[in-house]
Amino acid sequence: MGRHSSCVKHNKLKKGIWSPEEDEKLYNYITRFGIGCWSSVPKLTGLQRCGKSCRLRWINYLRPDLKRGMFSQEEEDLILTLHEVLGNRWAQIAAQLPGRTDNDVKNFWNSYLKKKLIKQGLDPNTHKPMNKTEENCTEKCPVQILEPDGIPYSSISDAMRQIFEEQTEISRENFVNKQVYEYDPLFLSEFQAKVDPTGYHSNFLITPYDQNQMEGNPNPNQNQGSGCDSLPSLLNFDHGYIMESGFSNSTSTSRINSFLMNKAIESSSSSSHMNSHAGFDQMNNLIENAAAYSWDAESKLDSIIQFQFSGIKSEEIKPSI
DNA sequence: AAACGGACCAACCGCTCACAG
DNA sequence: ACTGTGAGCGGTTGGTCCGTT
Secondary structure (H helix, E strand, O other): OOOOHHHHHOOOOOOOOOOHHHHHHHHHHHHHHOOOOHHHHHHHHOOOOOHHHHHHHHHHHHOOOOOOOOOOHHHHHHHHHHHHHHOOOHHHHHHOOOOOOHHHHHHHHHHHHHHHHHHOOEOOOOOOEOOOOHHHHHHHOOOEEEOOOOOEOOOHHHHHHHHHHHHHHHHHHHHOOOOOOOOOHHHHHOOOOOOOOOOOOOOOOOOHHHHHHOOOOOOHHHHHOOOOOHHHHHHHHHHHHHHHHOOOOOOOOOHHHHHHHHHHHHHHHHOOOOOHHHHHHHHHHHHHHHHHOOOOHHHHHHHHHHHHHHOOOOOEEOOOO
């Protein structure tokens, strides 16, 4: 199909920067009649623009709920985290950032975040050190996630991506299609301080199970940087909400995160391979240890959540179907 | 002061997908 | 099943700004 048909037909249409008059015409029209058929907007407004151009101008500039100005640290962290899972799916990433457009996010990524990662020696595509490979991750990661048909996902990132996409479908009406986004400050704040700005050295707690896995490894940091920490970086940030909500559905936008956890926990509990008694012991130990190490309350919860993964003896987490 | 180059960002282009006829 | 159209998305471009030489 190629070029948008309405733009091909009318090659006399104006291009380039929008004038304030054009903006006013479009703004007045949309605020009065709402968003309908974009292709008819030029005719109805008298604008010498194609419908596609009108749509873009509204979405990227005129929409009243747009957030202007610099990206906050929370937004930056969120973009990094989501990009690690979703890749260049700017629209999906932007849908989690109230008031930001895909264009905003894309420009911010290309002009700042991408360079920042490169500067830190991280591959902007994988968010891992330049010399790390996906194979290494699969090889070293102690948790294997199976697809519904029992075939393991090729990597943690693939599994997380799949889970996120399922979630995105579920929450689409709440996140993507709303004209006015419901801003939930909790959602963004939950990312704060839980995710390293690098998107790499996330808050990945080393559980007893992990320590077993790491026996003989003189450098725990090396294990931490095996490329598998992308999973905890997504899972740790919402524990507080999850614990309070009992892993149930909620209207909070942070249910993305609880969804991820629910997925894993449902899966682990349904797994016949889970070593449950060891799991409870580990949980108790973790709480006690957390107190002993003067961890704060959040860290305890982190530990509990982490247990849900680390306690799976069979190294399997089957996503629920 | 002028030239240059990099950063930023608005807008365009080309493609896919969904849907109606 | 096929075709045309509209909507949406990601990649890219080009203009402007600003700092540096």
